[in-house]
Amino acid sequence: MSEILIAIxxxxxxxxxxFLPVSSTGHLVLATELLGYDPQRWAVFNIAIQPGAILAIVVxxxxxFWAVLQGLMRGSRESIAFVRNLLIAFVPAVALGLAFNDQIETLxxxxxxxxxxxxVGGIGILVIERLARPKQSGGIAAVSVGQSASIGLVQCIAMIPGVSRSGATIMGAMALGIERQTAAEFSFFLALPTLTGATVLQMAKHHDAITSGDLQLIAVGFVVSFVVALAVVKAFLAVVTKHGFAPxxxxxxxxxxxxxIALSMR
Incomplete structure (x- = not known):
């Protein structure tokens, strides 16, 4: 298979x-491994294309985002709380990501x-879905500082590939009493600084090894992930609203x- 097709x-x-609670990084690792691609060859690529999906959220x-920006210019308390909560939740990932970057790459x-x-994550979702009693609504700005910090700490569990960043943050938020849609949107918006930071870190760390050909492949993966994520996010919210996270x-x-089973048979 050509590298362009692999990138697609x-x-x-x-x-x-x-943005589904199924672990994008985990699926990329498994796809790379089970389809026989060189994991080290595609490791940076897998992280570098994440901004494509992030751009879908921006669109x-x-x-x-425009309303929040306008609110910040007016000094709106709601807009300030929106940004504050996301930044607070982002800080733990920065600290642990920088401290344990080499160990994370090994995983x-x-x-x-x-x-x-x-x-294990699937079992955890089923347990939280059954036991959690989300009551708090009002959007991201209504989330407290303590809840935001707790969501940020839970997000760090997703540094273990396969856990799912979106799954950890959504389930963590629901366990703290935040209703489904706000929990999902908090996870979406928190992805912007978190995944952008991870991409910048990896690109800076491995920039000497990235060739012009690699950049072309990254561009292809970026565009494809953006287009696909546009469709998936809307469908995801529709499924969650109707069926919850059990599926x-x-x-x-x-x-x-x-x-x-597949890995044991290799």
């Missing part, structure tokens, strides 16, 4: 899974860790089990 395939995987929620090469994390939990468990 991985871009599709990224766009489909980035889909541009009115929200990205372990497909077995991903498979088990998918299964994604059962998918995680099934995907992790299949991956473990």
């Amino acid at each position: 395939l991985l871009g599709i995987v990224e766009g489909v899974t980035e 889909l929620y541009w009115r929200t 990205l090469e372990n497909a077995t860790v991903v498979a088990w994390a998918l299964i 994604f939990a059962w998918y995680r468990i099934a995907a992790g089990a299949v991956a473990l």
Whole structure:
């Protein structure tokens, strides 16, 4: 298979899974491993195309971002609280990401860790869906400082590939009493600084090894992930509103089990 086709395939995987609670990084690691690609060859690519999916959120929620920007210029308390909460939730990922970057990269090469994390995470989603009693609404600005900090700490669990950044933040928010839609949107918006920071860190760390050909592949993956994510985010919110997160939990468990079987047969 040509590298362009691999870039398109991985871009599709990224766009489909980035904002679902199924772990985009985990799926990219498994796709790379099970399809026989060189994991080290595609490790930076898998992180570098994440901004494509992030851009989809900017496009889909541009009115929200514009309203927040206008509010900040007026000194609106609601807009200030919106930005404050996201920044507070972002800080733990920065601290731990910088401190344990090498260990995180090592985990990205372990497909077995991903498979088990998918299964355990799926069980965790089912438990939280059954026990959580979300009551707090009012949007991201209504989330407290303490809740924001807690969501940020929970997000750090997703540094283990297969856990799912969106899954951890959404379930963490629901466990703290935040209703589904606000929890999902908090996760979407928190992705902007978190994934952008991770991409910048990896590109800066490995810039000497990135060739012009790599940049072309990254551009292809970026565009594909952007287009796919545009469609997936709307569909995701529709499914969650009607069925909750249980379908994604059962998918995680099934995907992790299949991956473990496939890895054991290699």
